[in-house]
Amino acid sequence: MGKGRLEAFSDGVIAIIITIMVLELKVPHHADIEGLKPLIPVFVSYALSFIYVGIYWNNHHHMLHATKSINGAIMWANLHLLFWLSLIPFVTGWMGENHFAKWPVICYGIVLIMNSIAYAILVKLLIRHHGEHSLLGTAFGADTKGRISLAIYAIAIVVSFIQSWLGFALYIVVACIWFIPDRRIENKMGKEEELHHG
Amino acid sequence: MGKGRLEAFSDGVIAIIITIMVLELKVPHHADIEGLKPLIPVFVSYALSFIYVGIYWNNHHHMLHATKSINGAIMWANLHLLFWLSLIPFVTGWMGENHFAKWPVICYGIVLIMNSIAYAILVKLLIRHHGEHSLLGTAFGADTKGRISLAIYAIAIVVSFIQSWLGFALYIVVACIWFIPDRRIENKMGKEEELHHG
Amino acid sequence: MGKGRLEAFSDGVIAIIITIMVLELKVPHHADIEGLKPLIPVFVSYALSFIYVGIYWNNHHHMLHATKSINGAIMWANLHLLFWLSLIPFVTGWMGENHFAKWPVICYGIVLIMNSIAYAILVKLLIRHHGEHSLLGTAFGADTKGRISLAIYAIAIVVSFIQSWLGFALYIVVACIWFIPDRRIENKMGKEEELHHG
Amino acid sequence: MGKGRLEAFSDGVIAIIITIMVLELKVPHHADIEGLKPLIPVFVSYALSFIYVGIYWNNHHHMLHATKSINGAIMWANLHLLFWLSLIPFVTGWMGENHFAKWPVICYGIVLIMNSIAYAILVKLLIRHHGEHSLLGTAFGADTKGRISLAIYAIAIVVSFIQSWLGFALYIVVACIWFIPDRRIENKMGKEEELHHG
Numbered sequence: 001m002g003k004g005r006l007e008a009f010s011d012g013v014i015a016i017i018i019t020i021m022v023l024e025l026k027v028p029h030h031a032d033i034e035g036l037k038p039l040i041p042v043f044v045s046y047a048l049s050f051i052y053v054g055i056y057w058n059n060h061h062h063m064l065h066a067t068k069s070i071n072g073a074i075m076w077a078n079l080h081l082l083f084w085l086s087l088i089p090f091v092t093g094w095m096g097e098n099h100f101a102k103w104p105v106i107c108y109g110i111v112l113i114m115n116s117i118a119y120a121i122l123v124k125l126l127i128r129h130h131g132e133h134s135l136l137g138t139a140f141g142a143d144t145k146g147r148i149s150l151a152i153y154a155i156a157i158v159v160s161f162i163q164s165w166l167g168f169a170l171y172i173v174v175a176c177i178w179f180i181p182d183r184r185i186e187n188k189m190g191k192e193e194e195l196h197h198g
Numbered sequence: 199m200g201k202g203r204l205e206a207f208s209d210g211v212i213a214i215i216i217t218i219m220v221l222e223l224k225v226p227h228h229a230d231i232e233g234l235k236p237l238i239p240v241f242v243s244y245a246l247s248f249i250y251v252g253i254y255w256n257n258h259h260h261m262l263h264a265t266k267s268i269n270g271a272i273m274w275a276n277l278h279l280l281f282w283l284s285l286i287p288f289v290t291g292w293m294g295e296n297h298f299a300k301w302p303v304i305c306y307g308i309v310l311i312m313n314s315i316a317y318a319i320l321v322k323l324l325i326r327h328h329g330e331h332s333l334l335g336t337a338f339g340a341d342t343k344g345r346i347s348l349a350i351y352a353i354a355i356v357v358s359f360i361q362s363w364l365g366f367a368l369y370i371v372v373a374c375i376w377f378i379p380d381r382r383i384e385n386k387m388g389k390e391e392e393l394h395h396g
Numbered sequence: 397m398g399k400g401r402l403e404a405f406s407d408g409v410i411a412i413i414i415t416i417m418v419l420e421l422k423v424p425h426h427a428d429i430e431g432l433k434p435l436i437p438v439f440v441s442y443a444l445s446f447i448y449v450g451i452y453w454n455n456h457h458h459m460l461h462a463t464k465s466i467n468g469a470i471m472w473a474n475l476h477l478l479f480w481l482s483l484i485p486f487v488t489g490w491m492g493e494n495h496f497a498k499w500p501v502i503c504y505g506i507v508l509i510m511n512s513i514a515y516a517i518l519v520k521l522l523i524r525h526h527g528e529h530s531l532l533g534t535a536f537g538a539d540t541k542g543r544i545s546l547a548i549y550a551i552a553i554v555v556s557f558i559q560s561w562l563g564f565a566l567y568i569v570v571a572c573i574w575f576i577p578d579r580r581i582e583n584k585m586g587k588e589e590e591l592h593h594g
Numbered sequence: 595m596g597k598g599r600l601e602a603f604s605d606g607v608i609a610i611i612i613t614i615m616v617l618e619l620k621v622p623h624h625a626d627i628e629g630l631k632p633l634i635p636v637f638v639s640y641a642l643s644f645i646y647v648g649i650y651w652n653n654h655h656h657m658l659h660a661t662k663s664i665n666g667a668i669m670w671a672n673l674h675l676l677f678w679l680s681l682i683p684f685v686t687g688w689m690g691e692n693h694f695a696k697w698p699v700i701c702y703g704i705v706l707i708m709n710s711i712a713y714a715i716l717v718k719l720l721i722r723h724h725g726e727h728s729l730l731g732t733a734f735g736a737d738t739k740g741r742i743s744l745a746i747y748a749i750a751i752v753v754s755f756i757q758s759w760l761g762f763a764l765y766i767v768v769a770c771i772w773f774i775p776d777r778r779i780e781n782k783m784g785k786e787e788e789l790h791h792g
Contacts, residue, residue: 005205005259007599012213012408015606019614020217022680024225027618027687031695047677054673058666061599072256076377079252083245086220093225101229179670203403203457210411210606218415222423270454274575277450281443284418291423299427401601401655408609416613420621468652472773475648479641482616489621497625 003070006078010060013082017089018053021046024093045096048175049088055178056085056115066135067126077125081118087111095168105164109157112171116150149174201268204276208258211280215287216251219244222291243294246373247286253376254283254313264334265324275323279316285309293366303362307355310369314348347372399466402474406456409478413485414449417442420489441492444571445484451574452481452511462532463522473521477514483507491564501560505553508567512546545570597664600672604654607676611683612647615640618687639690642769643682649772650679650709660729661720671719675712681705689762699758703751706765710744743768 025042028035060081091111095104120143127137152174160167223240226233258279289309293302318341325335350372358365421438424431456477487507491500516539523533548570556563619636622629654675685705689698714737721731746768754761 002263005209005263008206008602009209009213009255009259011599011603012210012606013217015603016214016217016610018676019607019610019680020221022684023221023614023617025681025684027684027691029691031688031692031697033697036697036701050673050677050680054670057603058669058673061603061669065596065599075256075259076252079248079256082216083248086217086248087223090220090223090225094229097225097227098229103229103231103234107234200461203407203461206404207407207411207453207457210408211415214412214415218419221419273454273457274450277446277454280414281446284415284446285421288418288421288423292427295423295425296427301427301429301432305432398659401605401659404602405605405609405651405655408606409613412610412613416617419617471652471655472648475644475652478612479644482613482644483619486616486619486621490625493621493623494625499625499627499630503630 003064003067006070006075007064010064010078010082011057014053014057014060014085017085018050018057021049021053021089021092024089024096041099042093042096045092045100048171049092051175051179052112053085053088055175056081056119059119059178063123063126063136066139068130070126071129074122074125074129077118077122081115081122084111084114084118088115100164100168102160102164105160105167106157109153109160109167109171112174113150113153113157116146116153120146145177149177201262201265204268204273205262208262208276208280209255212251212255212258212283215283216248216255219247219251219287219290222287222294239297240291240294243290243298246369247290249373249377250310251283251286253373254279254317257317257376261321261324261334264337266328268324269327272320272323272327275316275320279313279320282309282312282316286313298362298366300358300362303358303365304355307351307358307365307369310372311348311351311355314344314351318344343375347375399460399463402466402471403460406460406474406478407453410449410453410456410481413481414446414453417445417449417485417488420485420492437495438489438492441488441496444568445488447571447575448508449481449484451571452477452515455515455574459519459522459532462535464526466522467525470518470521470525473514473518477511477518480507480510480514484511496560496564498556498560501556501563502553505549505556505563505567508570509546509549509553512542512549516542541573545573597658597661600664600669601658604658604672604676605651608647608651608654608679611679612644612651615643615647615683615686618683618690635693636687636690639686639694642765643686645769645773646706647679647682649769650675650713653713653772657717657720657730660733662724664720665723668716668719668723671712671716675709675716678705678708678712682709694758694762696754696758699754699761700751703747703754703761703765706768707744707747707751710740710747714740739771743771 025039025046028039088111091104091108095101095108098104123136123143127134130136132138152170156167156170156174159170223237223244226237286309289302289306293299293306296302321334321341325332328334330336350368354365354368354372357368421435421442424435484507487500487504491497491504494500519532519539523530526532528534548566552563552566552570555566619633619640622633682705685698685702689695689702692698717730717737717740721728724730726732746764750761750764753764
């Protein structure tokens with residue numbers, strides 16, 4: 001089964017998710033600059049989520065680039081990931097509007113964890129489909145980055161019960177870890193091509 | 199006439215439908231966890247519709263994969279399907295906000311039936327265009343799954359007049375039946391390829 | 397200059413236009429069937445606009461199918477068409493919410509006229525780019541259907557000052573005229589291929 | 595790394611940005627023509643932003659057409675551009691709703707400047723990736739148009755503190771400068787092809 005339409009559909013959904021988040025930045029009814037002040041946390045929250053969704057799109061792109069074919073289970077794992085991604089605008093708006101209060105920050109973390117798990121499931125199914133010795137299998141073998149992220153998310157949630165700003169800061173830390181695109185695939189592919197041509 | 203742009207357009211519309219549904223999850227204005235409680239039925243309703251739209255995309259993908267060319271009637275049958283799919287966010291929001299009350303659950307079922315009929319029309323036109331002995335014709339010959347779904351939808355609507363939660367449960371049953379992607383095409387294609395190469 | 401990305405972008409914009417119209421169908425806050433009654437004109441208005449946007453997408457698809465290359469002017473003519481298409485959700489919502497009252501029906505007609513003109517400009521530029529003796533030039537030479545539509549729109553607007561329901565009925569008439577996809581291109585292409593191969 | 599999915603994703607996001615802006619044109623609840631009057635500045639504001647986003651799409655299209663491959667940094671530079679583009683609907687709505695008052699017009703200019711800078715960064719990274727003597731490098735060598743735009747934006751912002759309508763007029767001036775698609779690439783490509791074939 002071809003991967004083309006899966007990529008196109010995922011791109012469409014992720015493009016919509018990343019864009020409708022901006023609708024939470026409600027246009028103020030007055031023209032004075034003071035009207036923007038309460039929007040600052042909403043804006044900060046939007047910027048972080050934009051980066052998160054960008055990271056997911058980026059890694060999704062890399063991973064599917066290394067994919068040769070898909071099956072029904074992979075399609076559903078992908079939809080499962082898109083489902084949790086689609087909840088990011090909701091928690092983003094809630095967190096921003098309530099100035100990074102306890103519960104919104106915790107829920108934001110839970111949604112991030114669910115996204116992380118959904119992504120891991122997708123990776124696992126792709127590796128199973130392509131074989132452990134495939135490019136995908138060796139590149140994503142030990143998902144250290146993913147495990148560290150999960151741990152930090154968990155710490156962030158616990159910490160948020162006491163000081164929610166600290167939890168939010170930890171989400172920024174994870175975003176920084178992932179900001180650099182996943183070079184594992186790129187490196188592997190570069191080496192394979194060298195072997196091929198060299 | 200090529201099918202490429204029909205696929206792309208359908209993907210776009212379905213991607214938007216599946217994503218704007220989440221806008222019904224209105225961000226609560228307060229930060230306490232209690233604010234999420236009234237959103238639980240909206241969330242459950244959203245999750246079910248996400249799966250339904252996912253199923254339609256999945257099967258649409260499989261069916262058009264087996265399609266070689268299209269004509270004007272098929273284009274309109276496809277738009278007709280997209281029209282009924284586009285009403286899913288509306289009934290989803292209505293059903294969730296009213297905690298699965300009688301009329302919203304009934305209307306949800308009616309929209310599902312209309313989608314089911316629209317899909318059957320699309321299948322019929324595709325088979326007529328490709329011939330009954332084509333891959334599509336033999337794979338979709340007796341649409342047992344489709345008939346069973348229609349019957350359950352009808353029962354669900356009748357049952358909802360008495361107990362709407364039961365109707366909702368029946369919609370979940372149909373979703374489970376379809377959750378497994380349509381292997382008819384995949385099986386047929388596998389066999390054809392075997393015949394070809396074997 | 398390739399036409400691929402122009403098609404993709406147009407598909408994206410049209411897909412969003414056709415889908416966000418449904419957001420005007422505001423979810424009623426009560427669960428009784430009475431709550432749907434005031435939505436009936438909004439629904440009728442939505443259905444008509446869905447067909448209109450579908451017609452534009454359909455014809456746009458056919459026309460660009462016969463197009464070989466584009467230039468900067470064509471890109472802007474295309475964006476100009478998308479601009480007027482993007483106003484359809486607004487007039488649709490206004491017309492539906494006000495039960496086909498005079499001014500909304502008139503404005504709906506004005507937007508349809510502007511779309512019609514924008515489409516004609518796009519056709520003209522495409523013909524100039526490909527030459528009058530090209531497939532496009534001969535197929536769209538005398539745009540009879542387009543002229544008739546324009547005339548009916550104009551009559552509909554005048555009539556709406558007295559009886560707006562009649563104006564609305566005339567919009568349905570034009571939709572029926574166009575409902576059948578533009579076979580001019582298909583016919584021409586069929587003949588060209590015959591000439592080629594025969 | 596292929597550029598195909600980057601183009602597709604950018605097209606998707608830009609298509610959504612250009613279309614959701616129209617949601618700021620809120621449907622009036624009454625049917626009389628007077629209800630449209632307060633929407634005129636919102637409409638004018640929308641039309642200008644539609645042209646701006648169209649210009650960005652147009653130039654983005656041209657630039658990526660001349661691009662052969664991309665890397666991780668280019669992906670993020672592209673997402674950075676999409677981020678600032680996604681803020682255009684917000685400032686558009688704010689400016690329109692407040693009849694081109696001082697602060698909204700200033701903020702609109704700031705967002706335009708940020709877009710301009712984000713675009714320049716993307717160009718710079720693409721040139722660095724392809725080499726200064728590449729098609730991209732020579733075509734975009736001295737970005738005179740970009741520099742002039744930045745200067746006018748800056749003047750517009752300063753001027754808006756005294757007379758915001760004048761600032762708005764300057765934004766129209768810049769749009770006119772860019773309205774003509776970027777022929778630098780087209781010219782260069784034409785010449786290269788001549789050299790190749792001549």
